[in-house]
Amino acid sequence: MRSRxxxxxxSRGGRAHRHLNAAAALLVVLAAACATPREPQRHEVAMxxxxxxxxxxxxxxxxxxxxxxxxxxxHTATSSDGAWDSGAIAAQGSWSFVAETAGESEYVCTLxxxxxxxxxxx
Amino acid sequence: MRMVRGTWLxxxxxxxxxxxxxxxxxxxxxxxxxxxxxQAAPALTDAQIAAIVVAANSIDVRYGExxxxxxxxxxxxxxxxxxxxxxxxxxxxxxxLVGRLGVTPxxxxxxxxxxxxxxxxxxxxxxxxxxxxxxxxxxxxxxxHRAVLDxxxxxxxxxxxxxxxxxxxxxxxxxxxxxxxxxxxxxQALGGA
Numbered sequence: 001m002r003s004r005x006x007x008x009x010x011s012r013g014g015r016a017h018r019h020l021n022a023a024a025a026l027l028v029v030l031a032a033a034c035a036t037p038r039e040p041q042r043h044e045v046a047m048x049x050x051x052x053x054x055x056x057x058x059x060x061x062x063x064x065x066x067x068x069x070x071x072x073x074x075h076t077a078t079s080s081d082g083a084w085d086s087g088a089i090a091a092q093g094s095w096s097f098v099a100e101t102a103g104e105s106e107y108v109c110t111l112x113x114x115x116x117x118x119x120x121x122x
Numbered sequence: 123m124r125m126v127r128g129t130w131l132x133x134x135x136x137x138x139x140x141x142x143x144x145x146x147x148x149x150x151x152x153x154x155x156x157x158x159x160x161q162a163a164p165a166l167t168d169a170q171i172a173a174i175v176v177a178a179n180s181i182d183v184r185y186g187e188x189x190x191x192x193x194x195x196x197x198x199x200x201x202x203x204x205x206x207x208x209x210x211x212x213x214x215x216x217x218x219l220v221g222r223l224g225v226t227p228x229x230x231x232x233x234x235x236x237x238x239x240x241x242x243x244x245x246x247x248x249x250x251x252x253x254x255x256x257x258x259x260x261x262x263x264x265x266x267h268r269a270v271l272d273x274x275x276x277x278x279x280x281x282x283x284x285x286x287x288x289x290x291x292x293x294x295x296x297x298x299x300x301x302x303x304x305x306x307x308x309x310q311a312l313g314g315a
Binding site: 072073112 | 204207208211212214215293296297299300301303304307
């Protein structure tokens, strides 16, 4: 394609047109790259010493978040707006959740309300 | 809110133990010339500390069992269930540790006094009902957890000699702190102080 284009453009003396073509080709490549679906990622939140770690987590839609209870007592991860609720997670147990909707959620352990966290889904 | 007798006793025992561990100037000067082995021993042994921890957890489980039956406010009932669950679990975890360490909990004046005072508190709680019970139970929980935290910080953790036991005591502290904050929020909601 380049030889055809170069032949026809150079015949018009169009170096600028060659640059324009290269830029257009680059844009096509970039657009293709952006259109490639991002692989969902997995994120971990520890429930330890009666706190969520990290206490603020940023993820993307489609990502999975796993809460691991490292304490000897049960905890929950419950969104303040009622959208999601782990129920009681036993000591050394875990619970996972796929973030399907963008937004910011405050959440709490309903058994120990001083344990709070924020989940940001982008 | 008047602290029940048991929590005052715990606080007094902590203060006494801390005062006993301190030395006045003359004693300090004298002790400085003594070999380290002859200087004052810790106020409590690991075995005694283990017994106090077991007693402290067991006491709150029993308070919770009373509240589970007598509380009228749903938040108080749920709090009581959490206390039963959590302090049972902490006791189980502590029991596994001391078993692994070969430490047998040794009853002592502190643990016996706690148990005796707790019996008085339980009797007092069972005379109450409705909102009066709720306020009395939660008020006791606030005072009790404050006293236990004080004991952990000023008596139990400093006197623990086994590293694992010390780490376990430090590890359970967040539980008592979370319980205290939860009890305080319920107390405020009930209009108590």
